[in-house]
Amino acid sequence: MSTLVKSGTVVTAHETKKADVRVEGERIAEVGENLQPRTGERVIDAAGMYVIPGGIDAHTHLDMPFGGTTSSDDFETGTRAAAFGGTTSIVDFAIQGRGTRMRDALDTWRKKAEGRAVTDYGLHMIVTDLGGAGLEDMDDMVREGVASFKLFMAYPNVLMVDDGTIFKALSQTAKNGALICMHAENGSVIDVIVARALAEGKTAPVYHALTRPVQAEAEAVHRAIAMAEMAGAPVYIVHLSSEDALNQVREARDRGVPAFAETCPQYLLLSVEDLERPGFEGAKYVFTPPLRPKEHQPKLWGGLKHDHLQVVSTDHCPFCFADQKILGKDDFTKIPNGGPGIENRMQLIYHHGVNSGKLTLNRFVEITSTAPARIFGMYPRKGEIAAGSDADLVIWDPEARHTISAKTHHMRVDYSMFEGFEVRGNARVVMSRGEVIVDAGQAAGKPGRGRYLKRTAHGGAWK
Numbered sequence: 005m006s007t008l009v010k011s012g013t014v015v016t017a018h019e020t021k022k023a024d025v026r027v028e029g030e031r032i033a034e035v036g037e038n039l040q041p042r043t044g045e046r047v048i049d050a051a052g053m054y055v056i057p058g059g060i061d062a063h064t065h066l067d068m069p070f071g072g073t074t075s076s077d078d079f080e081t082g083t084r085a086a087a088f089g090g091t092t093s094i095v096d097f098a099i100q101g102r103g104t105r106m107r108d109a110l111d112t113w114r115k116k117a118e119g120r121a122v123t124d125y126g127l128h129m130i131v132t133d134l135g136g137a138g139l140e141d142m143d144d145m146v147r148e149g150v151a152s153f154k155l156f157m158a159y160p161n162v163l164m165v166d167d168g169t170i171f172k173a174l175s176q177t178a179k180n181g182a183l184i185c186m187h188a189e190n191g192s193v194i195d196v197i198v199a200r201a202l203a204e205g206k207t208a209p210v211y212h213a214l215t216r217p218v219q220a221e222a223e224a225v226h227r228a229i230a231m232a233e234m235a236g237a238p239v240y241i242v243h244l245s246s247e248d249a250l251n252q253v254r255e256a257r258d259r260g261v262p263a264f265a266e267t268c269p270q271y272l273l274l275s276v277e278d279l280e281r282p283g284f285e286g287a288k289y290v291f292t293p294p295l296r297p298k299e300h301q302p303k304l305w306g307g308l309k310h311d312h313l314q315v316v317s318t319d320h321c322p323f324c325f326a327d328q329k330i331l332g333k334d335d336f337t338k339i340p341n342g343g344p345g346i347e348n349r350m351q352l353i354y355h356h357g358v359n360s361g362k363l364t365l366n367r368f369v370e371i372t373s374t375a376p377a378r379i380f381g382m383y384p385r386k387g388e389i390a391a392g393s394d395a396d397l398v399i400w401d402p403e404a405r406h407t408i409s410a411k412t413h414h415m416r417v418d419y420s421m422f423e424g425f426e427v428r429g430n431a432r433v434v435m436s437r438g439e440v441i442v443d444a445g446q447a448a449g450k451p452g453r454g455r456y457l458k459r460t461a462h463g464g465a466w467k
């Protein structure tokens with residue numbers, strides 16, 4: 005099947021031009037001016053629209069056991085919701101159980117996705133144990149296309165690993181070309197502060213934020229970068245939330261150190277005040293690192309503009325308010341950590357970034373698609389509009405108005421962190437490998453059509 009996307013404005017990370025895009029099978033065949041439709045070819049009219057590469061969300065947690073429950077979106081509901089918002093690839097996280105092999109976790113997560121995913125999906129591996137054959141397991145994962153690993157400096161006794169383990173993992177990537185993604189918060193210090201708060205009877209959701217100071221994040225970012233420098237490897241800081249942490253990344257990058265970082269819409273648009281909402285409502289905003297005072301938001305936007313931050317992902321980890329967040333009604337430490345956002349990332353960053361003049365259109369494409377494709381070993385197959393790339397295309401209507409709400413969203417979660425937010429700019433048609441998977445607000449992609457993305461090591465962070 006051949007398709008011609010006609011009369012649109014093609015926007016990539018590096019240029020904006022009037023052009024038509026011809027798709028043959030799963031790939032882009034040509035990009036050029038005044039391409040003529042061929043007999044029998046489907047034509048999609050993109051006049052007045054932007055044609056952008058499908059969004060890539062490099063940080064999601066679908067069907068993930070966490071905090072005594074499981075995230076409420078699975079690979080079907082989560083990737084379908086992603087597609088509605090213009091995201092055509094995700095990278096989710098498999099978790100190595102302590103004392104088990106990484107291959108077991110990879111098999112488990114691939115089974116969760118197979119037969120369900122609507123979009124393409126890759127997997128990072130969360131490393132909890134490098135004893136036994138852990139280092140060989142990392143090489144094995146790289147051969148399987150798991151070209152990145154996440155390590156936790158937070159959540160002692162659950163996911164946290166010690167500095168020696170982090171250094172060993174970083175050193176292994178110096179040999180195999182994978183990328184370490186770091187959850188950077190000083191978990192040991194935070195646990196002491198949390199215990200003190202609980203002893204003082206401070207159990208409301210806001211104490212989740214008040215017990216995780218910015219210094220705990222900045223210190224861990226500093227330590228992570230220092231260890232990466234010693235190991236001779238790049239490092240990628242996930243879900244960076246504060247100016248203090250950003251300063252650490254910027255200082256390292258200014259010295260030429262290959263340190264990279266992502267932030268998420270929630271840190272750009274929400275604040276600690278959301279955790280103070282009346283009743284137990286603040287639990288909807290409990291995730292880690294926590295929301296910060298509003299003053300951090302312009303610093304993060306500035307970081308995106310000036311490439312001190314490279315990526316916007318969502319850290320989509322939804323838990324329903326009614327029967328999951330409620331587990332922490334009397335104790336904030338029991339609130340499952342995580343929030344939903346996979347569907348709204350592109351809309352929010354376009355509206356609050358491009359429409360407000362904080363980001364150029366090209367930078368919007370770069371931070372939501374091209375940069376994650378490069379950094380995570382998918383470029384130029386993903387994140388680009390050029391002959392030979394996968395035909396993951398979004399026909400983006402810059403004038404479409406939409407009010408975000410749990411009443412209308414497609415994520416399987418009973419609230420929205422961005423309830424009532426009005427945005428201008430939305431995905432109209434979404435193509436994944438040449439197939440229309442969302443058309444004017446209607447789902448068209450079958451569960452199970454999404455494919456596992458085997459990613460390559462020595463991605464953009466190594467260049």
Ligand code: URP
Nearest residue numbers: 187291292319321341342
């Ligand atoms: O609170 C969060 N962020 N939940 C998901 C797990 C993680 O740390 O990314």
Ligand code: ZN
Nearest residue numbers: 187242243292
């Ligand atoms: Zn994390």
Ligand code: ZN
Nearest residue numbers: 063065319321
């Ligand atoms: Zn996460």
